[in-house]
Amino acid sequence: MIPEIGHFALILTLALAVVQAIFPLVGSYTGSRAWMEMARPLAWGQFTFALIAFAALTQAFLTDDFSVAYVAQNSNSLMPQIYKVSAVWGAHEGSLLLWAMMLAGWGAAVARFSRNLPLAMVARVLSVQGMITIGFLLFMLLTSNPFDRLFPMPVEGRDLNPLLQDFGLAVHPPMLYMGYVGLSVAFAFAIAALMGGRLDAAWARWSRPWTTVAWVFLTLGIALGSWWAYYELGWGGWWFWDPVENASLMPWLVATALIHSLAVTEKRGAFKSWTVLLAISAFSLSLLGTFLVRSGVLTSVHAFATDPTRGTFILIFLCIVIGGSLVLYAWRAPSVSSGGNFDLVSRESFLLANNLLLTLFTALVLFGTLAPLIYEAMDWGKISVGFPWFNKMFLAVMPILALFLGVGHLTRWKHDEPARLVRQLWIAAVLTLGLTGLAFLPAVSGGYWLVPLGLGLAAWITLSHLTGLYDRLRHKRGLSGVLADITSNSRSYYGMLLAHLGVAVFIVGVTLVSHFGVEKDVRMSPGSSQEVAGFRFQFDGATPANGPNYKAWRGHFRVFQGDRQIATLEPEKRSYLSGGMPMTEAAILPGLNRDLYVSLGEPVDNKGDWALRLYYKPYVRWIWLGSIFMGLGGILTLSDRRYRSARRAEGLDPVGAAGTARI
């Protein structure tokens, strides 16, 4: 009964979405206030029914209702309760339901937090969101209904893929999807602005916080995915340039470009058409990511589904979204005034460079991801593009971005004097060069020229931002003035600072773990020990250890630094009862400056010898720490006063005030 309620609620959501896509939009053109005002309640209605559908599926999982095909395929009565909940989005149908629920949630959030927006804008934004919802719900109901029943009903479920029975994977997809779906709001704002023919600073200011929220979720979602892959896949890699990883990276890169470009549009009224194009691209790339993952066109670590009807549907949907919005863009954008002149040395130029480099890198990643498909379609053979290619491209583009990052934030809008920049930055530059020179010493660099390059860029970003901070605070009166600056009215500045420092932290992590990580595959007998990077791993044999739905071998290791024991590590090799799928659970001793990592391979003989992996991963945590800084920076920016009281900001900001005539 309850699954049918869920199914019915989904259909009702679709019906509401259809109404929401049509009436408010028409109303915004005919000037019918009543029709426009339908948008908000409809968005709430959609969210309510989507929540009911989601709750129904969750209930089916919690009560082990194996008559629902999706539950039978992805759950098992022995599974711990928490994984029964996360199994709801563990595979194709459920993750779409999560997508749809979040989409409706974002719609409701727009309805709730749009008091300051003109009604016509709200109506159009929610209409566009309604259209996206229609696409997704049709896809779900026609090709992947999570509520399909199974007859006869199986006694036991097939179990969730063991890789997914894990905390990291319980939280990674919702985060990532919040980001993907959040970009639909930026997209809807851009389309609504195009429809209205008014791309102005006010539009950029409304769109900015939404884009930042989506970006924060995307940043944290990708970082969580990387962390999960690191500890759960058992080989200690944190990024593989896997197509599905690329599918999440591309929207992130474009969204990063977008939040910077929106800043220019808001402050200076420039880059308007470009900003719209980025908003369209960011969401299109989210959809493309969904297509790549869901259609199974590419073989990859995460591909859940391979079903041509689904692939075709998403492809058509993708074409409608991208094609439709580009047509609208081509029709409307030429009439947008270019506005906002600026000189070669100005903040606009640096932000333009940021945008171009991020877009260029996105294009390269897209090319590398799709190259195997292109080759196959052209009958040039079946290829795979190895990660060295992606690394090379990353190294060709990103260091330039990091170099500019150290200058752009100190440059003035519209026009700046190179001499002034040199005066402000020379100390930071000299220190950076000195530190880079030090890092060239073989003791630090280990003979790799990329090590001083990476560390030098991180130092440059850090020092130049500290310079900016010092110049900002030096005129404040004492500590209380400084504190007042931090707590009161310039959170967006500190958000920027934190996010940019996050980039530096990230660079340090990537540089060091890439060059100084040690990975050793060894054979060990009980009682023997191995030395890795100055740490001694003592193997005390493996013993059986069983869990609720698996059998396992547990290895026992003691780790010594010198003569001092610093940890015991107990990696496991599990075999899940349903399906007998083996699964490696690595044991990790985390640390700010290094991780030690042990994972069991397989027993070599019957005397208790094992083939296993010992890893030393210096500064690997800094990769995720940097991402967390970026995310926190975004959150800090959102708490800026200007977003909390838009009314007041309008009074202060002449550009904004000019553009906010209300209906």
Add this chain to the structure above:
Amino acid sequence: MKSRQKRLMFVSLGLVGVAAAAALALSALRSNIAYFFSPSQVMAKEAPADHVFRLGGLVETGTLQRQSDGLTLTFVVTDNAEKVKVSYTGILPDLFSEGSGVVTKGKLGGDGVFYAEDVLAKHDEEYMPPEVAATLKPHADAAAALNAAQAGSQRAAPGVTQ
């Protein structure tokens, strides 16, 4: 500078950058792609002798052997027509098993053995890498049953540091 000149300069700088990036991307691609070959193609000497490529097929049952060092493994990959012996040093992915699909990446040695540096195995018992499925010879009735319903592959890459 006039704004038109400025715009021209921005545009030409952009074009030069894009052209440079495209040239770099394509030239780097040539040395970083790995073509896929089936055991039959390898036996017909279609695969390059000096370049990394991918070899895929079924792991023949009963051929997995561990060498005396405890870490080197050998197994035979077949497309039900021809067979190629593969040698790999390191730890195999969890889902590697005899009788199911595998894709390996490496070089062909002068002795006819394929020395793999990277082994990819399927995620669960129903998955077959699409390249492997396409090259399997018809009498593989087992292979027909192994059609891709739930997909994904897992990788063992000891030399991979990122």
